[in-house]
Amino acid sequence: MHGILTRLLLTAVSAAGFSVLVHAPSYADTVCSQTDPATGECLIWIEVPGTPGTPGEPGDDGPQDTGSGAACYWDGTSQGITKPPPGPVPCSSPAGYWSNSYNCYISPVEPQPPAGDPSWQGHEPGDGAVYNCYQPQTGLLITIWSQDPPPNSGTGPTPREVAQIAIEQMHLSAINIGIAPEPGPDSIGLVGMPVWMWAKDPNAHTVGPITESASAGGITITATAKVLHITWDMGDGTEVVCETAGTPYKPSYGREDSPDCGHTYTKSSAHETDDAYTVTATSSWVITWSGAGQTGTIRLDGLNRSTQIRIGEAQVLVN
Structure with a gap:
């Protein structure tokens, strides 16, 4: 009778020699999709109005963009x-x-x-x-x-245009990605195992809140910005919308799911470019402004940063 030999094979996405699953918390060396050549900051801004709702009430995607305000x-x-x-x-x-x-x-x-x-x-x-x-x-x-x-x-300028000056002074930036399993050639996650995502070292410039004031054309505006949510494109056709900055992974958590920002892959990344999933985190900001006897809201989306992680399959061979 043949003995039963059970061994765990990590079907590595590119190198057959992978045999280690890293459980340690990950800190991604992320790549910004576009940077400001003058400052080096990750700045990709697209104004979006949010999901329409009843006038004066927020839509499904948070507060609506309220327009420019009156210059006089x-x-x-x-x-x-x-x-x-x-x-x-x-x-x-x-x-x-x-x-x-x-x-x-x-x-x-x-x-x-x-x-x-x-x-x-x-x-x-x-x-x-x-x-x-x-x-x-x-x-x-x-x-x-x-x-x-x-x-x-x-x-002269409208209140919104003066608010934009205040926003420029905030130096808003995409989050630095924290993710487990961590990126890199010596790390690989498993299909069916929880993935944790979070904003690494969050601060006022990456998640808010942050407040600045600006003056122009006889108008002084005070604006406050904060992240409404972070949308994670996991590279497998799935988007995960996290309402918080996420929870950093610790080895003591083992195979637990993230309490507020996580994902589980159902197939390996073996057939993806570079044999890895490209994960992109995009921040959606809400800026409220007041001044000139008026108040308003500006929506900013598109500040994003990306990294890559490898996902393999666990197989049991019986001899």
Whole structure:
């Protein structure tokens, strides 16, 4: 009678000599799909509106993108005026064009006052000009002197555009991938065994929250960004959407499934390019902004990073 010899073969994806399954936590040497040549940061931004929902309510994919906001706004708080509250105003009216810097509608005085008029504030005709400054919110009409025409906020940036400046200051980046089994030629996972995914060393720039402010065109905007979820393309046609940064794997977890971000492969990667699955993690950000008497939301998607892992099959041979 022949004895029964049982041995575990790891059907390696490229080298028949693989015989070790690494259970240690993995820290991927990831590759960014695109980098900013000036900063080296992984920056691939695509604005997406989210899944449509009832107006004013979030869609299935979180808060909706709310658009650009109004470039012209009234804010009387610096004058001690609380009513009407800060908010958008038309950028033009019969009284002239709106200037956020002066908080009023601007129009040149016609005709210009004669020399020596107090409205010149010591200047001579031809040296700058005198303008009407009208606040319909208070009924106040004054004259101002200015060397150059006061800024026309209707031709300036929108709150969203100023928010984009604040976002640029955040230096948002794709996550650094943590994954078990770890990438590399000396590591291989098994079909049917749990794979753990997580954001390695998460920080404000990779998962948020992070807050920055920016000013332009008489508008100051404060924006706060945080990751809504991370979508993991596992390379086998499966996408896993994780609502958290994931849990780093530890050897003590053994064959347990990840509690919040995991996957199980059903076939080996032997027939994939480089005999490995390419795993890509894409972050979906939600940025909320406020300022100019308005609030809004910006959705950013496309910050991603990739790595490769090898998956083999366990076979039992009976002799």
